[in-house]
Amino acid sequence: xxxxxxxxxxxxxxxxxxVACLIEKDLDYEFVPVDMKSGEHKKxxxxxxNPFGQVPAFEDGDLKLFESRAxxxxxxxxxxxxGTQLIFENPKKMTIMxxxxxxxAHQFDPVASKLGLELAVKPMLGMTTDAAVVxxxxxxxxxxxxxxxxxxxxxxxxxxxxxxxxxxHHLPTVQVLMGTQCKKLFDSRPCVSAWCAEILxxxxxxxxxxxxxxx
Amino acid sequence: xxxxxxxxxxxxxxxxxxVACLIEKDLDYEFVPVDMKSGEHKKxxxxxxNPFGQVPAFEDGDLKLFESRAxxxxxxxxxxxxGTQLIFENPKKMTIMxxxxxxxAHQFDPVASKLGLELAVKPMLGMTTDAAVVxxxxxxxxxxxxxxxxxxxxxxxxxxxxxxxxxxHHLPTVQVLMGTQCKKLFDSRPCVSAWCAEILxxxxxxxxxxxxxxx
Numbered sequence: 001x002x003x004x005x006x007x008x009x010x011x012x013x014x015x016x017x018x019v020a021c022l023i024e025k026d027l028d029y030e031f032v033p034v035d036m037k038s039g040e041h042k043k044x045x046x047x048x049x050n051p052f053g054q055v056p057a058f059e060d061g062d063l064k065l066f067e068s069r070a071x072x073x074x075x076x077x078x079x080x081x082x083g084t085q086l087i088f089e090n091p092k093k094m095t096i097m098x099x100x101x102x103x104x105a106h107q108f109d110p111v112a113s114k115l116g117l118e119l120a121v122k123p124m125l126g127m128t129t130d131a132a133v134v135x136x137x138x139x140x141x142x143x144x145x146x147x148x149x150x151x152x153x154x155x156x157x158x159x160x161x162x163x164x165x166x167x168x169h170h171l172p173t174v175q176v177l178m179g180t181q182c183k184k185l186f187d188s189r190p191c192v193s194a195w196c197a198e199i200l201x202x203x204x205x206x207x208x209x210x211x212x213x214x215x
Numbered sequence: 216x217x218x219x220x221x222x223x224x225x226x227x228x229x230x231x232x233x234v235a236c237l238i239e240k241d242l243d244y245e246f247v248p249v250d251m252k253s254g255e256h257k258k259x260x261x262x263x264x265n266p267f268g269q270v271p272a273f274e275d276g277d278l279k280l281f282e283s284r285a286x287x288x289x290x291x292x293x294x295x296x297x298g299t300q301l302i303f304e305n306p307k308k309m310t311i312m313x314x315x316x317x318x319x320a321h322q323f324d325p326v327a328s329k330l331g332l333e334l335a336v337k338p339m340l341g342m343t344t345d346a347a348v349v350x351x352x353x354x355x356x357x358x359x360x361x362x363x364x365x366x367x368x369x370x371x372x373x374x375x376x377x378x379x380x381x382x383x384h385h386l387p388t389v390q391v392l393m394g395t396q397c398k399k400l401f402d403s404r405p406c407v408s409a410w411c412a413e414i415l416x417x418x419x420x421x422x423x424x425x426x427x428x429x430x
Contacts, residue, residue: 051362052322063307067317074310092278095289102282105320107267147266 004029007049008056009036010211013116013172014068015056019211020171021072023204026083031211069105072165084204086165097159100151100166104158107147111140112173119180141177142185145192152191167199175200175209219244222264223271224251225426228331228387229283230271234426235386236287238419241298246426284320287380299419301380312374315366315381319373322362326355327388334395356392357400360407367406382414390415390424 006022006029008015022029034040034055042053049057050066058065058074065071076086088094114137118129151158159166174196178186187193199205221237221244223230237244249255249270257268264272265281273280275293280286291301303309329352333344366373374381389411393401402408414420 051365052318063310065310065314067314067321070310070314070317073313078306078310091293095278095280095285095293098288099280099282099285102285103267106282110325150266 003061005032005059006030006056007032007034007046007058009034010208010215012036012055013113013176014054016172016175016208017068017169018056018058018071018075020168020204020208021075021086021165023207024084024086024168024202025075025079027075027079069101069165069169072168076165084163086163086168088160088162088164093160097164097166100158101169104166104169107144108170109173111137111144112177115141115180115182116173116176119182120176138182138185141182145185145189148195149189149191152195157195163199163202167195171199171205171208175205218276220247220274221245221271222247222249222261222273224249225423225430227251227270228328228391229269231387231390231423232283232384233271233273233286233290235383235419235423236290236301236380238422239299239301239383239417240290240294242290242294284316284380284384287383291380299378301378301383303375303377303379308375312379312381315373316384319381319384322359323385324388326352326359327392330356330395330397331388331391334397335391353397353400356397360400360404363410364404364406367410372410378414378417382410386414386417386420386423390420 004022004027006015006018008018008031010016010019010031010033019031034046036055040046041050041055046057047053049059049064052066054066056066056068056071058071060074060078065074072086080087080089088097114133118134118137121127122129148158155161157163157167158170174186177183178196178200186196219237219242221230221233223233223246225231225234225246225248234246249261251270255261256265256270261272262268264274264279267281269281271281271283271286273286273289275289280289287301295302295304303312329348333349333352336342337344363373370376372378372382373385389401392398393411393415401411
């Protein structure tokens with residue numbers, strides 16, 4: 001039995017973030033599906049793992065964690081000797097990488113998540129897309145991607161000179177947006193476009209997508 | 216001349232977060248006011264410090280940082296021997312604290328910031344408060360504070376058994392909300408109420424408020 005457990009749903013971007021991290025680190029884990037359609041994530045046995053009732057929740061032995069980026073940072077630091085090195089040993093490089101992890105969390109993700117909801121989730125559920133929300137957030141995304149373009153013109157990866165959590169955290173939402181009209185905002189910026197192509201081509205990410213396809 | 220510089224505005228909650236951290240750590244720093252009314256944060260010399268054009272930006276020698284929570288974590292780790300210890304040395308405690316830092320950033324702050332805008336900023340600027348946004352976010356805040364109440368019934372502080380960044384990150388937004396109708400949501404929960412009273416009474420926070428009063 002694997003010591004680590006991910007309680008989540010393969011269609012949840014936050015779950016995918018943690019699973020991609022575990023695969024990059026070449027760690028054994030057990031995936032425990034949470035049936036969100038039946039509201040399992042709002043029931044007591046799940047709320048004991050995450051009081052906010054959101055996937056994923058994570059266990060490593062008796063340590064119980066939630067919040068996807070706290071989980072990936074735990075894995076990155078505690079299992080630094082395994083698989084892909086997703087953090088920097090050098091404190092200054094690590095500090096700069098931490099800035100770009102915050103950028104993903106506070107500048108990119110809120111905008112990308114709203115666009116994903118309007119342009120991917122709502123159409124799938126037969127709901128009406130709010131054009132005003134799309135317009136407002138596409139403008140915001142374009143500004144963020146302008147800054148990413150400048151960053152990636154100077155650095156091969158978002159966090160510095162190697163693939164790290166600062167890139168990995170983007171994977172699930174970038175994947176969603178590349179299936180929408182927002183793809184053009186990525187494609188029109190050469191460095192952003194090359195970065196997207198490279199991170200989406202990682203074998204770990206192919207395995208995450210395969211989990212969705214097999215579901 | 217102080218080696219550290221904070222470029223910011225004393226009325227910005229993100230700036231206050233960084234200044235409170237520096238005061239807790241008893242570190243010398245230079246405060247460089249950014250005149251946001253004249254749009255200084257969108258001009259080239261500031262965009263060199265933070266391409267997103269948001270305060271604060273931070274310099275420590277030749278290291279340039281932005282994103283308030285990346286700055287506080289840098290200060291907490293690099294200056295761990297100075298002033299208040301705002302992080303845990305114990306890796307397991309530090310991991311749990313990191314979860315609650317993510318909770319502040321992703322569960323508390325988005326809701327608290329929307330309420331602060333509607334109930335504090337808009338009235339000050341003579342703009343009309345959106346009652347629907349207030350209602351929706353007060354309901355969300357109540358749910359978050361229910362979870363905080365349970366957390367604080369088991370732990371004196373948000374991150375564990377000592378005051379850490381997981382508490383400090385809340386200070387600016389809690390201060391704003393305590394001056395609005397949302398105060399009742401904090402006051403009606405005994406553990407949350409005691410926690411707010413204690414963290415808001417820290418001498419470091421009084422110094423941050425004094426900077427506002429003197430401005």
